[in-house]
Amino acid sequence: MNRSIRLVAASIYLFFGLLVLTLTYVQVIKGPEFRDDPRNPRLLASRAGRERGPIIARDGQLVATSVEVATQTGAFERRYPFGSLYAHPVGYATFLFAERGLEAERSSDLSSSRNLTFSGMIDELLGRDTDGQGMRLTLAPDVQQAARAGLGEQIGAVVAIEPSTGEVLAMYSSPSFDPNRLVEGDTEYGESINRDLDKPLLDRARAELYPPGSAFKVITTAAALESGTANTQTLFEDVPALALPGSTSTISNFNDALCNGGEPMTLAVAFERSCNTVFGQLGLEMGPDELVDMAEAFGFNQKLGFDLTHIESPIPVDFSGNLAGLAQSAIGERDVRTTPLQMAVIAATVANGGISMQPYLVAETFDRELTVLGSTQPAIRERPVGPGTAAALEELMIKTVNQGTGRGARIEGVQVGGKTGTAQGAGGNPDAWFIGFAKSGDRSIAVAVVVENGGDAGADATGGRVAAPIARDVMAAWVGSP
Amino acid sequence: MNRVAEASLIAGAAVLAALGVAIANLSAGGSVDAQVALTFISFLVAWGGFWITVRRLAPGANPYLLPLASLLSAIGIAEIYRLNPALGSLQRWWLLTAAALGSLTIFWLRRGTTVLRRYRYLLLLIGLVLLLAPLLPGSWPLGGVSVNGSRLWLRLNLWEGSSIRFQPGELAKLALIVFFASYLAERRHALREVHRRIGNLELPEPRQLMPLVAAWLVSLIVIIYERDLGASLLLFAVFIAMLYMATGQGIFPAAGVGLFALGAVGAFQAFDHVRRRYDAWTAPFEDFEGAGYQIAQSLFAMGSGSIAGSGIGLGRPDLIPSAATDFIFAAIAEETGFVGAVGVLIGYALLIAAGFGIAVRSRDPFRKLLAAGITTVMGVQTILIVGGVTRLLPLTGITLPFMSYGGSSLLANTIGLSLLLVVSQEEHR
Numbered sequence A: 001m002n003r004s005i006r007l008v009a010a011s012i013y014l015f016f017g018l019l020v021l022t023l024t025y026v027q028v029i030k031g032p033e034f035r036d037d038p039r040n041p042r043l044l045a046s047r048a049g050r051e052r053g054p055i056i057a058r059d060g061q062l063v064a065t066s067v068e069v070a071t072q073t074g075a076f077e078r079r080y081p082f083g084s085l086y087a088h089p090v091g092y093a094t095f096l097f098a099e100r101g102l103e104a105e106r107s108s109d110l111s112s113s114r115n116l117t118f119s120g121m122i123d124e125l126l127g128r129d130t131d132g133q134g135m136r137l138t139l140a141p142d143v144q145q146a147a148r149a150g151l152g153e154q155i156g157a158v159v160a161i162e163p164s165t166g167e168v169l170a171m172y173s174s175p176s177f178d179p180n181r182l183v184e185g186d187t188e189y190g191e192s193i194n195r196d197l198d199k200p201l202l203d204r205a206r207a208e209l210y211p212p213g214s215a216f217k218v219i220t221t222a223a224a225l226e227s228g229t230a231n232t233q234t235l236f237e238d239v240p241a242l243a244l245p246g247s248t249s250t251i252s253n254f255n256d257a258l259c260n261g262g263e264p265m266t267l268a269v270a271f272e273r274s275c276n277t278v279f280g281q282l283g284l285e286m287g288p289d290e291l292v293d294m295a296e297a298f299g300f301n302q303k304l305g306f307d308l309t310h311i312e313s314p315i316p317v318d319f320s321g322n323l324a325g326l327a328q329s330a331i332g333e334r335d336v337r338t339t340p341l342q343m344a345v346i347a348a349t350v351a352n353g354g355i356s357m358q359p360y361l362v363a364e365t366f367d368r369e370l371t372v373l374g375s376t377q378p379a380i381r382e383r384p385v386g387p388g389t390a391a392a393l394e395e396l397m398i399k400t401v402n403q404g405t406g407r408g409a410r411i412e413g414v415q416v417g418g419k420t421g422t423a424q425g426a427g428g429n430p431d432a433w434f435i436g437f438a439k440s441g442d443r444s445i446a447v448a449v450v451v452e453n454g455g456d457a458g459a460d461a462t463g464g465r466v467a468a469p470i471a472r473d474v475m476a477a478w479v480g481s482p
Numbered sequence B: 001m002n003r004v005a006e007a008s009l010i011a012g013a014a015v016l017a018a019l020g021v022a023i024a025n026l027s028a029g030g031s032v033d034a035q036v037a038l039t040f041i042s043f044l045v046a047w048g049g050f051w052i053t054v055r056r057l058a059p060g061a062n063p064y065l066l067p068l069a070s071l072l073s074a075i076g077i078a079e080i081y082r083l084n085p086a087l088g089s090l091q092r093w094w095l096l097t098a099a100a101l102g103s104l105t106i107f108w109l110r111r112g113t114t115v116l117r118r119y120r121y122l123l124l125l126i127g128l129v130l131l132l133a134p135l136l137p138g139s140w141p142l143g144g145v146s147v148n149g150s151r152l153w154l155r156l157n158l159w160e161g162s163s164i165r166f167q168p169g170e171l172a173k174l175a176l177i178v179f180f181a182s183y184l185a186e187r188r189h190a191l192r193e194v195h196r197r198i199g200n201l202e203l204p205e206p207r208q209l210m211p212l213v214a215a216w217l218v219s220l221i222v223i224i225y226e227r228d229l230g231a232s233l234l235l236f237a238v239f240i241a242m243l244y245m246a247t248g249q250g251i252f253p254a255a256g257v258g259l260f261a262l263g264a265v266g267a268f269q270a271f272d273h274v275r276r277r278y279d280a281w282t283a284p285f286e287d288f289e290g291a292g293y294q295i296a297q298s299l300f301a302m303g304s305g306s307i308a309g310s311g312i313g314l315g316r317p318d319l320i321p322s323a324a325t326d327f328i329f330a331a332i333a334e335e336t337g338f339v340g341a342v343g344v345l346i347g348y349a350l351l352i353a354a355g356f357g358i359a360v361r362s363r364d365p366f367r368k369l370l371a372a373g374i375t376t377v378m379g380v381q382t383i384l385i386v387g388g389v390t391r392l393l394p395l396t397g398i399t400l401p402f403m404s405y406g407g408s409s410l411l412a413n414t415i416g417l418s419l420l421l422v423v424s425q426e427e428h429r
Helices: A002-029 A031-036 A041-048 A101-105 A118-125 A141-151 A179-183 A187-195 A213-227 A267-272 A276-286 A288-297 A323-330 A340-351 A387-403 A452-460 A463-479 B003-027 B034-057 B065-083 B085-108 B114-118 B120-135 B168-193 B206-226 B229-247 B251-270 B272-282 B293-305 B328-361 B365-390 B407-428
Strands: A062-068 A076-079 A134-137 A156-161 A168-174 A241-243 A250-252 A362-366 A372-375 A380-382 A415-423 A431-440 A443-451 B142-147 B150-159 B162-166 B195-198 B201-204
Touching: A002 A031, A002 B229, A002 B293, A002 B328, A002 B365, A031 B293, A041 B293, A076 A179, A141 A156, A141 A168, A141 A443, A141 A463, A156 A340, A156 A463, A179 A187, A213 A267, A213 A276, A213 A288, A213 A323, A213 A340, A213 A387, A213 A415, A213 A431, A213 A463, A241 A276, A250 A276, A267 A276, A267 A387, A276 A288, A276 A323, A288 A323, A340 A387, A340 A415, A340 A431, A340 A443, A387 A415, A387 A431, A415 A463, A431 A452, A431 A463, A443 A452, A443 A463, A452 A463, B003 B034, B003 B065, B034 B065, B034 B085, B065 B085, B065 B328, B065 B407, B085 B407, B114 B120, B114 B168, B120 B142, B120 B150, B120 B168, B120 B206, B168 B206, B168 B229, B168 B365, B168 B407, B206 B229, B206 B251, B229 B251, B229 B365, B251 B272, B272 B293, B293 B328, B293 B365, B328 B365, B328 B407, B365 B407
Parallel strands: none
Antiparallel strands: A062 A076, A134 A362, A156 A168, A156 A443, A241 A250, A362 A372, A415 A431, A431 A443, B142 B150, B150 B162, B195 B201
């Protein structure tokens, strides 16, 4: 029996040998790889306790700050003095719920490496800087507040951009959430906002797609003017419905009405009245290439160079055998989808003479002594239209606000231009859009507002009625209203 | 090794446990508090009391077993306390209970293990009942409870809102090993000598394979109805090992591996939970959010510990699910590194060496098989769970002897240790 007992013992030791080899593989050979795997929660957990540099708004107002945890020396917690106001762009850095937004994307810049990593200790010994960086944002608190107040309880988003630089002045998504409760580790709250069907965690400004509806007509018009298909004085027939080639469907106007009592009208009049039949026809006349190229020059089908992750706004590129789709795309329906950020870039480009600036959120980074470490230089993203076309579009948009569908955005004594949109959204009621700009003295602002599913107005919602007043308040917060 | 050395090693383990608790406190920003003293005292009372019993009633018992087991449990209790101080203090009570039951076992068997052979069919019955007890309806006062999809707990309702939970499978294991040892010691000649020849092959009579098939069927029942892969595999492996040790016939392990393969393929085909375990083993990162989560967290923990470890209380083993029970080894490997993890394995290797030493030196087949069986179960259990958390083997949720949190496991292993001590004492006479 002793022989077989020894054999069993030997096989057990053989397995012990294999265990040591496996441990060597897991801990020694693959150890650093497992340690640095982005899914390893230790990375986040170790960062969560570190001191982070402050995040401040444009005017220096404190948006995020690190405070030492009372019960634990050397461990820090984030505080967001304005709660839900900056929750989407700034995000959060927490222990239990990891990180999100700017806090996640610039985590390694923001957090101090002192004492917590081996390289951090070496850096400290060598006297290198191990502090987290502070960041100054382009966001203007007054504009951000106006965006929140304007949306109120309605679901939607507001993006405002300084047209000549690309600085993002406001970026607000509604509903929002309170990052402080996530820092506190309130799991019930965390689960409730995760489950909420209104998706408060979603940043609608940069990560949700909507049909742009008539707000897209700015692009259609830009393509028509730039390609010479039409000018602002070109006359168009006023028809109750536009028959679409190769299809039984038609394009009709809002409430199936005529735009000009059946009389021919200029492109300018069609623009300010947002006449669907005219723009559907314009799309058919210029053809798919002009329309798609112009949309892409304005930023569709690509990233916008923004310094937070954002999704691309898609427009189909192949309309062969689908002229009906082309006409519907020309009025911002069918498969055209867009983010509020993209729409704000369009408005800013028009207001900036056709020069499209890269939008950005972080203006500068600074160290503990408030010495600026780096600042973002405004950069040109693209020039989709020449100055002439830009001026013509600007004029059309100003008229739209002065006497057309965008009257709700008028600010006394300020030059305001804009375009409304009322799109068939995913909900039962329309998604209401307003994109536009305001200029007063040396200050200018471009804005995009979307209100989902009709907002408070429900089925009666239009861009002019629901979104334009929000845009007016947001713009007035920047250019000032007398 | 003399008694003083044995006693000082046990005292050293008590110091180690207290030191571990103190370090865990300090790294959490606390101070050296009553928990440190309590750990030291309960350790000294439990293992020291056990040692005194052994010295009184079994003075010739193997002197290596108690120091090694107390060392492993010291590392275990420090890590459990570090993971969850509440569990740590509960484990102290379990330790005291286990030591008391271990001492009682020594007292009961102070005249030798013969009494165990007399009751072997009773033990078989107790073993099977314990093994299958979790299948009792959960609504009964004494009923089964499912935890994480496995039904291996028994819950006894004491009074309104109060109940005790216990894993009877741990004790069933011991009862069955005693039965196997006694049965095989008696039947080993028959099992070895009756065989038929087919050409050059010597095959046992089919009826001699019946015990093997019976054990296989019981294992299958455990897999199917209790969903407990670990216990099933452990029982079957130990039974085959004992059959082989009793007879020296290579056909038994060969047939056992064949039956295991058959059972494994069948279970894989038939059961989702087996398939999920398999997928989590082969590709834990594919289903990172789901079945692979546990094993991925275990790998992250051990990888983060690397060679020297993060230090007790400085890692984040609390991020591993079931860190104090099934994954205690991964937690220790994170905080003490490769060095500490291999150290723990050496501790088990020495414990197992001592156990097999007792078996080899024993002159009586029953005691030989008893010692070898208990040692094999400790060894296989260590391999299964350490292999599981390091991804050498598919994960089977079983405890690491003497280290994992849990009363049932500690009780059963301490009683097993007592049996080894009694066997070694008997040979000494």
